[in-house]
Amino acid sequence: MAAQPRSSSGGRPSMADVAAHAQVAIGTVSNVLNNPEKVTEKTRRRVQASIAELGFVRNDAARSLAVGTSNAVGLVVADLGNSFFVDIARGAESVLRRHGLNGMITDSDIDRDKEVRNLELFEASRVAGIIFAPLDTPLARSATLPAATTPLVLVNYESPHLAYAGVIVDEHHGGELAARHLLALGRRRIAFVGGPLFLTAVRERREGVIRAVSETPGATLDTIETGGLDLQHGRQAAHELIAQGPGRFDAVIAASDLIAIGLIQILDEMPGFRVPQDVAVTGYDDNHFASESAIPVTTVAQPGHEMGRTAAELLMQRINDPQTPNRTVVLRPHLIARRSTLGDVWRH
Amino acid sequence: MAAQPRSSSGGRPSMADVAAHAQVAIGTVSNVLNNPEKVTEKTRRRVQASIAELGFVRNDAARSLAVGTSNAVGLVVADLGNSFFVDIARGAESVLRRHGLNGMITDSDIDRDKEVRNLELFEASRVAGIIFAPLDTPLARSATLPAATTPLVLVNYESPHLAYAGVIVDEHHGGELAARHLLALGRRRIAFVGGPLFLTAVRERREGVIRAVSETPGATLDTIETGGLDLQHGRQAAHELIAQGPGRFDAVIAASDLIAIGLIQILDEMPGFRVPQDVAVTGYDDNHFASESAIPVTTVAQPGHEMGRTAAELLMQRINDPQTPNRTVVLRPHLIARRSTLGDVWRH
DNA sequence: CGAACTTTATGAAGCGTTTCATTCCGATGC
DNA sequence: GCATCGGAATGAAACGCTTCATAAAGTTCG
Numbered sequence: 098m099a100a101q102p103r104s105s106s107g108g109r110p111s112m113a114d115v116a117a118h119a120q121v122a123i124g125t126v127s128n129v130l131n132n133p134e135k136v137t138e139k140t141r142r143r144v145q146a147s148i149a150e151l152g153f154v155r156n157d158a159a160r161s162l163a164v165g166t167s168n169a170v171g172l173v174v175a176d177l178g179n180s181f182f183v184d185i186a187r188g189a190e191s192v193l194r195r196h197g198l199n200g201m202i203t204d205s206d207i208d209r210d211k212e213v214r215n216l217e218l219f220e221a222s223r224v225a226g227i228i229f230a231p232l233d234t235p236l237a238r239s240a241t242l243p244a245a246t247t248p249l250v251l252v253n254y255e256s257p258h259l260a261y262a263g264v265i266v267d268e269h270h271g272g273e274l275a276a277r278h279l280l281a282l283g284r285r286r287i288a289f290v291g292g293p294l295f296l297t298a299v300r301e302r303r304e305g306v307i308r309a310v311s312e313t314p315g316a317t318l319d320t321i322e323t324g325g326l327d328l329q330h331g332r333q334a335a336h337e338l339i340a341q342g343p344g345r346f347d348a349v350i351a352a353s354d355l356i357a358i359g360l361i362q363i364l365d366e367m368p369g370f371r372v373p374q375d376v377a378v379t380g381y382d383d384n385h386f387a388s389e390s391a392i393p394v395t396t397v398a399q400p401g402h403e404m405g406r407t408a409a410e411l412l413m414q415r416i417n418d419p420q421t422p423n424r425t426v427v428l429r430p431h432l433i434a435r436r437s438t439l440g441d442v443w444r445h
Numbered sequence: 446m447a448a449q450p451r452s453s454s455g456g457r458p459s460m461a462d463v464a465a466h467a468q469v470a471i472g473t474v475s476n477v478l479n480n481p482e483k484v485t486e487k488t489r490r491r492v493q494a495s496i497a498e499l500g501f502v503r504n505d506a507a508r509s510l511a512v513g514t515s516n517a518v519g520l521v522v523a524d525l526g527n528s529f530f531v532d533i534a535r536g537a538e539s540v541l542r543r544h545g546l547n548g549m550i551t552d553s554d555i556d557r558d559k560e561v562r563n564l565e566l567f568e569a570s571r572v573a574g575i576i577f578a579p580l581d582t583p584l585a586r587s588a589t590l591p592a593a594t595t596p597l598v599l600v601n602y603e604s605p606h607l608a609y610a611g612v613i614v615d616e617h618h619g620g621e622l623a624a625r626h627l628l629a630l631g632r633r634r635i636a637f638v639g640g641p642l643f644l645t646a647v648r649e650r651r652e653g654v655i656r657a658v659s660e661t662p663g664a665t666l667d668t669i670e671t672g673g674l675d676l677q678h679g680r681q682a683a684h685e686l687i688a689q690g691p692g693r694f695d696a697v698i699a700a701s702d703l704i705a706i707g708l709i710q711i712l713d714e715m716p717g718f719r720v721p722q723d724v725a726v727t728g729y730d731d732n733h734f735a736s737e738s739a740i741p742v743t744t745v746a747q748p749g750h751e752m753g754r755t756a757a758e759l760l761m762q763r764i765n766d767p768q769t770p771n772r773t774v775v776l777r778p779h780l781i782a783r784r785s786t787l788g789d790v791w792r793h
Numbered sequence: 794c795g796a797a798c799t800t801t802a803t804g805a806a807g808c809g810t811t812t813c814a815t816t817c818c819g820a821t822g823c
Numbered sequence: 824g825c826a827t828c829g830g831a832a833t834g835a836a837a838c839g840c841t842t843c844a845t846a847a848a849g850t851t852c853g
Contacts, residue, residue: 111839113840121803122804123840124805124843125802125803128801128841131841135801136802154568155839156510156840157570158507158509158839159506159510160840160841161808161840162504162810162839164842165456177531178528178535180526187552190552199551199563199566200551201550202551203550204535204550206535215547217502220502221504328737355737358737386737389676389703389738391739460809469833471833472811472813472833472834475811476832479811483831485832504809506808506810507808507809508810508811509838510837510840511812512810512838794853796853797850798849798851798852801847801848801849802846804843806843807841808839810837811836812835812838813835814833814836816831816833818831819831820827820828821826821828822828823824823827
């Protein structure tokens with residue numbers, strides 16, 4: 098058996114192996130990879146042939162050690178099970194890719210410890226930057242961000258003293274959008290369903306609703322605080338609404354799509370609570386299933402993709418010029434009208 | 446101004462800086478991090494104090510260069526927008542974490558080029574291993590896996606000549622489960638809706654259905670091939686079913702939850718096609734919205750979490766002993782019965 | 794043809810770890 | 824008090840790449 102056409106040292110082939118095989122200096126191999134224009138076509142071809150023949154794959158660990166930084170960017174997202182965060186990640190990656198960077202995602206899985214660990218992990222691997230999308234909960238709020246040196250952009254949460262650049266959503270505006278939509282449709286007796294109210298996002302959405310309602314003569318608003326944003330909380334709230342009798346409300350603004358769907362499932366079966374004839378319902382977030390449910394849900398869409406893109410752009414600025422002052426970009430959500438408020442206009 | 450208590454070279458502090466600050470040798474610092482038991486408590490404390498004071502974070506690039514491997518594992522998943530893949534990723538991570546490894550996810554976004562690029566990325570960063578979950582489409586089928594050296598486990602797709610270890614689902618069994626469930630409920634005139642049939646998964650699910658139906662005297666099966674697995678395809682197929690008149694079918698097996706939901710949305714509004722009274726409908730995959738739709742969908746649940754766990758375990762074996770022969774583990778899906786076949790028994 | 798450039802190739806130094814043969818030092822036993 | 828022993832600390836070499844000052848090879852032009 099002849100020796101393997103691999104590394105002299107038995108492991109994977111290194112640049113030195115390629116250089117030897119192509120009869121050039123090691124620096125030339127490096128140039129073929131990084132500055133091809135500095136190498137004669139003839140030499141370049143020879144080196145590339147050797148690379149192919151040996152199956153050489155550049156060791157990025159060595160590269161980033163030498164260069165001092167890598168071309169990877171870490172994305173630490175709170176919950177991959179939530180399509181909002183998937184949108185953010187995808188938006189970010191589209192921009193990163195355009196800049197020649199690779200996005201790597203870690204999922205915190207709504208777990209503070211994992212979140213911290215993921216941040217440390219990227220910190221240690223000397224990524225070029227970190228995009229951090231925590232959950233807006235007290236959990237994330239108290240997080241001490243250890244990323245003191247690596248450029249970092251916060252998504253969906255404003256950093257205390259502008260310690261980091263960030264992208265957030267104008268939640269007030271989202272609440273207003275939902276309310277104005279319903280008011281424009283002639284609804285006046287509105288209920289806001291969501292909670293817990295110590296969640297910033299929920300509180301601000303409600304404040305937006307209040308603003309819009311208070312500007313409309315004759316419109317009233319009641320709040321039903323829930324223990325969370327899941328389907329079950331919506332169902333539970335539906336029973337509370339029903340208990341107040343038909344006609345009491347003609348519209349419900351839910352703080353999440355899941356709540357909205359839970360509400361609809363229960364309400365729509367009750368006489369006097371048909372959706373949207375008796376009660377129009379709006380959701381929030383435009384999760385994938387919002388459009389897929391039997392009665393597609395009118396919702397306030399989070400600009401997840403745009404948030405990701407913006408975050409990546411802020412990060413790029415900071416990577417390219419570390420002196421860039423931090424700023425927080427505020428994006429506006431938009432409303433997607435569907436059958437849960439419009440009725441059958443969209444059908445057929 | 447005094448000098449920063451940082452690196453002598455101005456950048457981030459290195460082990461050498463820590464060593465100097467703590468008045469020990471550089472190897473001792475390394476031992477404090479990797480073999481604490483080899484260091485006197487006194488020294489260890491001093492070093493740890495210096496680490497804290499300087500804000501030292503070990504450079505993993507240098508570490509993996511020296512060690513020859515990293516403690517990261519790359520997950521290349523086909524589509525993060527599909528909760529099936531999120532389940533796989535989470536299952537895998539739970540096992541990896543237990544072994545002290547970190548999972549990093551890249552999303553191929555149903556794009557062959559991105560998929561290849563992501564594999565190369567992990568290959569280059571010398572991860573300890575790769576878990577590869579491609580889409581089962583011709584796209585993934587022709588993929589040349591460049592990961593010749595890095596341990597790699599395939600998920601949801603069997604490698605041609607057992608070139609890699611893998612985890613797959615028994616799709617035949619899934620089809621059988623759905624069929625037997627409907628047959629047990631007394632349904633006899635069954636339609637299979639899904640496609641395109643060149644998708645291995647769809648074809649095998651159908652074969653499982655055929656097997657079960659053919660074993661039941663008096664049961665019939667028709668197939669409606671669709672152009673894809675989305676909501677719209679389900680809606681379209683619904684119209685085809687309706688065109689054949691009520692009573693023609695008393696059950697439909699959809700090859701995906703989205704198709705099932707599309708079907709239900711259209712069918713349930715038509716007299717003679719009420720779900721499940723007139724027509725029982727099953728879905729496939731147990732995507733999150735399957736349980737959240739107005740008529741919760743009976744579905745065949747992919748054991749995504751278990752697949753991820755198994756894949757990670759196979760990978761660990763291979764990492765710990767590269768001689769381990771490749772094998773493919775076959776997991777069985779299970780059926781989750783909901784209202785779309787059972788009716789109201791679950792309500793209240 | 795040779796001087797003066799320009800382009801191309803070279804290879805050693807350095808990046809921050811781990812590793813391990815070697816040295817140091819304090820404790821033990823006689 | 825001295826030799827012996829073992830645990831603790833040391834520090835140089837190696838990992839595979841990029842960089843860059845320098846050398847070599849071409850090219851141009853008088």
